[in-house]
Structure formats: C-alpha cells, structure tokens
Amino acid sequence: MSAGDVWLTIVLLTVATIVTRCSFFLLGHAVKLPPKVQHALRYAPAAALAAIVAPDLVMANGALQLTWANPKLLAGIGAAAFFLTTRHLLGTIVAGMALYSLLRVML
Numbered sequence: 001m002s003a004g005d006v007w008l009t010i011v012l013l014t015v016a017t018i019v020t021r022c023s024f025f026l027l028g029h030a031v032k033l034p035p036k037v038q039h040a041l042r043y044a045p046a047a048a049l050a051a052i053v054a055p056d057l058v059m060a061n062g063a064l065q066l067t068w069a070n071p072k073l074l075a076g077i078g079a080a081a082f083f084l085t086t087r088h089l090l091g092t093i094v095a096g097m098a099l100y101s102l103l104r105v106m107l
Helices: 003-030 035-041 044-058 071-086 089-106
Strands: none
Touching: 044 071, 071 089
C-alpha cells in the first residue's frame, strides 16, 4: 500500500465519519425519524454497553464459564441486584467492585 493509498483511505474515512455523525445536523428537520425508530434509538447506548460488558462477565480464558466459580459473573449479578433495589448508579459500581474483589480472594 503506497502513501497515497493511505492518505486516500484516511480522507475517505474522515468524510464517511463526518457524514454519518453530522447528517442529522446537516439535514436539520428535513428528515423526521418515525416514532418507533426514535423509541428504539433510546436503547442503543444501553445495548452497546451490554454488548461490551456481557462477554467479559461470562468468558474466562477464552471459554464460556457459567459456573458459581466465576467471580465476575457473580459480582455482575450482585451489582445488578443492588441497582434494582436502590437505583443508585455510583453505589452499584462500588458494590460491584467490592463484591468482585471479595469473591476473587475467596474463590
């Protein structure tokens, strides 16, 4: 790949990023998303976070580990239970990390 190809790729990727991220600002109110799409897009950040976090909770050494000996999974379940009862995000992070640290020492 030559230097020209590299620069062309960088420029095209930059243009693609600007167009996709700024399309709603550039088009203004000319394009109105259907209500169902708007409703679905509200869940996109949570779905992306779950897609990042969930594999880390259930995988250990490249293999699926859905056992009680998995401290990450147990801490995740404990943190989820804490959040469902208190609805306190910072407390959930602290409780989950504390539970993970304790389980890692115990198991």
